[in-house]
Amino acid sequence: MNHRRAYRYFVISILLISAPFEISAQSLHFINGKKNKTISFQYIKNLIIIPLQINGKGPYNFVLDTGIGITLITDPSLADSLGLKNLRTLKISGFGEGEELEAGVTPSLLFNIGNNILGEISAAILKHDTFNLSAYTGMPVHGLIGYEFFSSFIVKLNYYTNTLKLYSPRTTYVPRKGQKIPVSIEDRKPYLVALATLAPGNQKLVKLIIDTGAGHPVSLESDDSIPFPVPEPNIRANLGVGLGGAISGYIARIPALSLGKYQFKNVVTAFPDFQDAAGKFTRITRNGNIGNSILRRFTVVFDYGGSCMYIRANARFKTPFEHDMSGLELAWGGVGYRSLIISRVERGSAADEAGLEENDVITDINLKPSDQIGTEEIHDLLQSGNNRNIMLRIRKERSGKLQVVILTLKRRI
Structure with a gap:
């Protein structure tokens, strides 16, 4: 498989x-x-x-x-x-x-x-x-x-x-509440400027692409064609897939990120490997991007014609940032995408320690068939709390045998 x-x-x-x-x-x-x-x-x-x-x-x-x-x-x-x-x-x-x-x-x-x-x-x-x-x-x-x-x-x-x-863009629409954030449209993409606290006493204005197609809170790629230093502690991670293939790098936390009057603390941040990201293209002038894990804490109004966006905090604004605590990468397969398959296990993670392996099929989660649980619910469950126990029933790829595994989540960053 x-x-x-x-x-x-x-x-x-x-x-x-x-x-x-x-x-x-x-x-x-x-x-x-x-x-x-x-x-x-x-x-x-x-x-x-x-x-x-x-x-x-x-x-x-x-x-x-x-x-x-x-x-x-x-x-x-x-x-x-x-x-x-x-x-x-x-x-x-x-x-x-x-x-x-x-x-x-x-x-x-x-x-x-x-x-x-x-x-x-x-x-x-x-x-x-x-x-x-x-x-x-x-x-x-x-x-x-x-x-x-x-x-x-x-x-x-x-x-x-x-x-x-x-x-309609011909409508003059200004939200009654919310802060106006200047946005520039460059090469058909929107950019904003935020204030990143990279370390105590080290703040920098960063130009970020606004990316509703990215799941992370923020990614920092390069500072004037030089990679950003990765804070300690950090974990090596597969950050995902771009047009050029797999993107590797590190996950760490920065002390703070300010967007207008709003400030986030202890922000989970992706640091892609320079050669996979900014190092491939000399004409890139941005520092990184800001993704849905931050944007979803607001109601957002995009006004490209007005070169701005408006943001107003919602009930998720104060939710702490968390990273996956399982070490599992999962993919849906089979007819109708109803089989939940382990596509990767990170070394040293909770899943690795529990003996889970690539291509194992997760048939049940906490006694409920996995195909009856929403994908978003599973995603949230796997970062829901340090030392939380999750019961999985697994069909082993090699033998086809079923076994029950207790996965104890581990906060790694």
């Missing part, structure tokens, strides 16, 4: 095109006289997922990702489903250890979200599914959409109710 690693922190840190990708004026718009629209989304393992249709077919599930500059279809089978043939091929590259990927450039496709949002958008369609998002989330995921969505509307993102409210 061979299961590719499902990424943990990065979805797409950066998208660079090494062959020309012509982008005309493409956007979405309201139809039927609508001026605003509320859309529900699924929030799974720190990803925002919405359904949409393409050329009248679907629905297809797309990750809503501010960190991506062009719409990306990650499921190659959509080329056949949509009748896309003889596409021009380009090479795309991004963070990670591997080589450039091949993708086809589509003509303008008709995107439809619900009954009242329509627009023509070109996309890149991968020839191989590098990200394996379906296995990561436990549901079919077909692609990512970013700039075309967020530049078309003023977007109010409510993480607490899992809803998006979209307003």
Whole structure:
């Protein structure tokens, strides 16, 4: 049984095109006289997922990702489903250890979200599914959409109710409450400046891409083309998968991160290996990115046209930052993504000490079938408390035998 690693922190840190990708004026718009629209989304393992249709077919599930500059279809089978043939091929590259990927450039496709949002958008369609998002989330995921969505509307993102409210960009919409944060749009991606406390007495203004396709709180990549020093204590980790392949690095904590008037303390932070990340591209001027583990503590309004965002703290604001305490990377497989498979075990982790192995299948968690537990609930459970015991029933990959394992969570950072 061979299961590719499902990424943990990065979805797409950066998208660079090494062959020309012509982008005309493409956007979405309201139809039927609508001026605003509320859309529900699924929030799974720190990803925002919405359904949409393409050329009248679907629905297809797309990750809503501010960190991506062009719409990306990650499921190659959509080329056949949509009748896309003889596409021009380009090479795309991004963070990670591997080589450039091949993708086809589509003509303008008709995107439809619900009954009242329509627009023509070109996309890149991968020839191989590098990200394996379906296995990561436990549901079919077909692609990512970013700039075309967020530049078309003023977007109010409510993480607490899992809803998006979209307003016409011609509407003057200013939230009654919340702090205005300046945002710059560069290369079709949004950036902000935050104040990071890297060590006691060492503060630095950092330019971060706002990345709703990243699950971590914050990632620090480079400081003027020099890697940030990794604080102690830290753990070596597989941070995930970028366009260029696997991203390795460290997980540590920084003392504080300030965003406007809001300050977070003891923030779990990813430090990707320099050669896998910023070291691959000399033209990168950012210091890192800020992901959903911080953004979900606010109600956020994105206003690309106004070069700003508004943030207002919600009930999650004071929740402490935690990292996975199991050492497990999990992927869903089988028919309907109903088998929960261990894709990786980190050395020295709680899972390693409990004798869990790659390709073991977790059939039950705390006496409940794993396929009856939500993916997000499992994700939260595995970082829910130091020394917490979790009962797992495992089917061993080698022998097929069932056994019960007590997994004692261990805070490693």
